[in-house]
Amino acid sequence: MTVRLLAALDAFLSEPLRRAPAEELGRSRVLVGANAVLLFCCLVFLLYVPRMPFPVAMGAVGVVCMAGFLGSLLLLRRGVSSRLPGLLLCAMLTGGFLAAGLCMPDPHVGTHAICMLIPMLSVYLLGPRPGFLFAVVGAVGVGAVLPLWHGVQGGLWIRALCAALFMLGAWGLSWLILAARDQANQAMVRALRSLRENEGKLTSLLENTEDIVCSVDADGRLIAANPALGEMYRELIGTELAPGDFLFPERAPERLRVRWQQCAAQVMAGKRVRFEASPSKLKRPRVLDISLNPVFDVTGSRVVGMTVFGRDITDRKEAEARLGEMHRSLLDVSRQAGMAEMATGVLHNVGNALNSVNVSVNLLAERLHQSRLPGLKKATDLMASHGADLAAFLTADGRGRQLPSYLQALASQLTGEREELLEEVDTLQKSVEHIKSVVSMQQEHARFAGVVEPLELTALLDDALRLQAVSFERLGIQVKREYTEGTLVKVDRHKLLQIILNLLSNARQALVESGRADKQLTIRVERMVAERLRIAVQDNGVGIAPEDAPRLFTQGFTTKKDGHGFGLHISALAAAEMDAFLSCSSEGRGQGATFTIDLPISGEESRA
Structure with a gap:
């Protein structure tokens, strides 16, 4: 009307x-x-x-x-x-x-x-x-x-x-x-002018983006699409896509059509669907991140259509693959670096023990060269030459009368030489035993690399300190242990030892650089919550500047003149693999630093 x-x-x-x-x-x-x-x-x-x-x-x-x-x-x-x-x-x-x-x-x-x-x-x-x-x-x-x-x-x-x-x-x-x-x-x-401007901007954005964008009604018919979708549609289906057409008609590949119907059913039920796809019919192999979102009516109770967004993530996937490979390579290098750190400690301790062995051997050789045993040989030869008239020789001959006193003095000297030689042999034996224990400990840790096993944490800490003991003693570093025996954890022995050795090495260098007379290193173990422990390595060395703290575990960052910025980074990676967390706190330059390892008592290897 x-x-x-x-x-x-x-x-x-x-x-x-x-x-x-x-x-x-x-x-x-x-x-x-x-x-x-x-x-x-x-x-x-x-x-x-x-x-x-x-x-x-x-x-x-x-x-x-x-x-x-x-x-x-x-x-x-x-x-x-x-x-x-x-x-x-x-x-x-x-x-x-x-x-x-x-x-x-x-x-x-x-x-x-x-x-x-x-x-x-x-x-x-x-x-x-x-x-x-x-x-x-x-x-x-x-x-x-x-x-x-x-x-x-x-x-x-x-x-x-x-x-x-x-x-x-x-x-x-x-x-x-x-x-x-x-x-x-x-x-x-x-409002209309603003709407037209925004519509123009949105249209320009959709037409110029490389991502695929389209909207579909409840029946699966196309409402609008950008050129990127049209180009990909021609590669997949082989025809042009026009508004009002079904997005995946009967002539589309069966696998694509079935997948689309399954996803569309979920979206029409009000769910958001996201998946990755790599269609084989594309001219260039690509990985697409596809997202389907429901469109509701004004009441918000009924789905009237859906929007489809697709992004080419091929480069990102390739980068992730390269990053994963680099991460694995980095972990391998970190393990090798940990083994090198351990080998350095072993060689250092073995070298110090070999110095003691060398000193003991030289002393033994010198004492043997200065031994009075040849005098005993002369005395026995003299007695043997007068064997027929030995009694007359010992009583009438002047040399024979001096022979008993000479033998008595010689026996005293030989007894003293024996005791000295026994002491040097004992020192030599202890040095050899120390070498054997260090090598055996290194072999024990290397044998269990990569294996998660229950172990006594305090024993592992003692082993790490033993590897550094000679160096700490020579540099005048006092080590304070604040833990009790019997603390059991389930971790990778090799990774945890690698982290602790690196922290002890850094603490030693910080204490040496500080020039303090009272160099002190504290190892502390404390329980945080029911299922986690904290290992703290604290020193009173040069400390860490506040501006350096956030970058401390970044690869390539170092405050040392001859550093490579690798140790703390690989230690943090190794900690993350054990579901542990490595952190640091310091009040500033000259105030020392405390590195902490928070780790689970019964841990599993992180697969992230």
Whole structure:
């Protein structure tokens, strides 16, 4: 009904007015309707004119108004603006109303309801200022001219003045309505402009992105898609994709269609689906990260479609593969570095023990060269040469009489030499035993590399300290143990020993660089929560600057002149593999540092 009515009104408009903006078109349609209504009123008025007083004058007023309204319609049919037809209609309406009031003897005609059309139509068709002019003319005519012309008295004056005030009030209300409408239209225009700009930006973004983007309705038909999807669709399906087509029609590969139907069913149930795919029909092998998201209606209760996003993550996958390989290589290098660190400690301890062995061997050789055993040989040879008359030789010969005292002194000296040699042999034996224990300990740890096993933590710490014991003693470093025996953990022995040896080596270097006389190293074991322990390696060395702390475990970062920035990094990696955490705290330069290892009591190898 409304469409037919609007079409009928548009039939009276010129082509430019039909293509005019919505506001101008609406104003033209109101003009057509108002002219039609007023023409009908004029026709009824002319039919009633013969019964009125002064029929000639009244008929002339009716004919002039009808001609004006027809002229307004003619201007609408041929013109390009509604301004002049509206001005003509308002002038005919105002002039005709006042002229009819002057011609009619009835003083009540000035308060007729038709007078309210003057301010309302004039404000809408011409605007607030021209409309105010017509409203004032009409109000003056109704409230002053007509009462004076008819000579009304008393209450009729009050009615006339009230009618004039209502006309001005109608103009004010119409102006407020028009202003509110204009403001709403401006806001709508700004919103539409912003919407078009954002739509343009979004369209440009979607068209220029390499990611595939499309929207699909509830039946699986395409609504919109970007060029990236069109290109990939041609590679997969072999045809062009147009809005309204099924995304995966019957001619699509069976495997793709089944996978799409399964995912679409989940999305239509309100779930978000994400998966990785590597279609084999693409010209270039690619890995796609595809995300399907449901689109809900305004109530948020029903799924009306879905959006599909796909990103090419081939480069990322290749980078992840390379990174994994580098990580494995780094772990292998870290294990080799740990073995090298352990071997260095072994060689250092063995070297010190070999020094003791060398000293003992030299002393033994020197004592043997200085031994009085040749004197014993001479004495026995002298006694053997006088074996026939040995008694006479010992009593009558001067040399024989000195022989017993000589033998007694020689026995005392040989006894002393024996004791000294035994002491050196004992020292030599201890050094050899120390070498054997160090090598055996290294072999024991190497034998269990990569194996998670229960072990006594304090024994492992003692082994690590034993490897560094000679170096600590030579450098004057006091070692303080704050732990008790019997603490069992389940970890990789080799990895944990590698971390502790690295921390002890760093602590030794920090203490040496500090130049302190009271070099002190503290090893502490404490239970954090029910299933975790903390190993703390604390020194009073050079400390760590606050700006260096965040980068301490980064590969390549070092504060040492001859450092490589590798030890703490691989230690942190090894700790992470054991579900442990390596951290450091220091109050600043010269304040020492504390490195802590938080590890599970019953751990598993981390596969992350």
